[in-house]
Amino acid sequence: MRMTLVHLSLSLFSCLLLVLSPTFIASTPVSEPELVVQEVNEKINASRRNLGVLSCGTGNPIDDCWRCDPKWEKNRQRLADCAIGFGKHAIGGRDGKIYVVTDSSDKDVVNPKPGTLRHAVIQDEPLWIIFARDMVIKLKEELIMNSFKTIDGRGASVHIAGGACITVQYVTNIIIHGVNIHDCKRKGNAYVRDSPSHYGWRTASDGDAVSIFGGSHVWVDHCSLSNCADGLIDAIHGSTAITISNNYLSHHNKVMLLGHSDSYTRDKNMQVTIAFNHFGEGLVQRMPRCRHGYFHVVNNDYTHWQMYAIGGSAAPTINSQGNRFLAPNDHVFKEVTKYEDAPRSKWKKWNWRSEGDLFLNGAFFTPSGGGASSSYAKASSLSARPSSLVASVTSNAGALFCRKGSRC
Secondary structure, three states: OOOOOOOOOHHHHHHHHHHHOOOOOOOOOOOOHHHHHHHHHHHHHHHHHOOOOOOOOOOOHHHHHHOOOOOHHHOHHHHHHOOOHHHOOOOOOOOOEEEEEOEOOOOOOOOOOOOEHHHHHOOOOOEEEEEOOOEEEOEOOOEEOOOOEEEEOOOOOEEEEOOEOEEEEOOEEEEEEOOEEEOOOOOOOEEEEEEOOEEEEEOOOOOOOEEEEOOEEEEEEOOEEEOOOOOOEEEEOOOEEEEEEOOEEEOEEEOEEEOOOOOOHHHHHOEEEEEOOEEOOOEEEOOOEEEOOEEEEEOOEEOOOOOOOEEEEOOOEEEEEOOEEEOOOOHHHOEOEEEOOOOHHHHOOOOEEEEOOEEEOOOEOOOEOOOOOHHHHHHHOOOOOHHHHHHHHOOOOOOOOOOOOOOO
């Protein structure tokens, strides 16, 4: 994946990075990721125990945190306290003002017009960004986000489509919720503003729906993503503390890349939770494809893949719990897993686990590694037959239909 910031000499490039990324925060990885797994399972089980108590309860702990409130539009920023997993501390613009996008245009990417989405995301202060009405936003160039921002599409049908899409580069505390992102194109070779005080030259982008590059504390929730030039959600170059949840992903080849390259060892710090997503029709591979880090894949519904569902290289830890895997009819592609770029003698030592998963139509998961740690065993014991409830906890994956005065 290419993400070169500028096409300048090395010395100028280094100086420019200092200007471009004053808010870069190298998030320290969680030293015991299994404890985060345990906490996720505890929250899932707590939501399920309350199914008979909460009239709107779904067993999905993220949704049950805020969707029961018919006055959600008056308490929008409450959402920031509902994340789980490695990205649970992504507060976005929780502590800032609400910014209303009133203009769907994107005519000037160096001097964006107030009221546009681009003008909102580049500001220095925390902002919770909402939309005045339904709109389709065709971005002229990458939407380069500044730290402490939430894009909240609830209450409107918002499509970011047909142009460039979202870039989270060297920033922290980002929430992207409730928007449709599709048909993203490769753009670049243009000047683009990334803060009120700076704009810079961008070389060609890859055309991802959401590109996370050196970002931390990022949460992508309840988005519908499809049909982009490269990935739907890619996280590389030291990104970490990420949760990808409740999304509906469809009609795409290389769905999700987590880790830049086998040689980029900084991605050993990458920790990602992938929960309650629906991997739907027309998907081929990389749900996700992982490198180096720790990846908790829990309670997702896989109803379509053409090659494989979960793959990786460079010895990542992949912890698959309570997912439902429906294999394609082609007997060649029944395997959920794909070990890449290594002989069996190496990958058999990688820690890839399956616990409580449901396998349908001949699907199978090839595990590896030396067995579960004691903390993992404790975490696993908390998952109360999760795969049997996957259909219910993912039934509302994707951008929700939310209207003021009623529950989403």
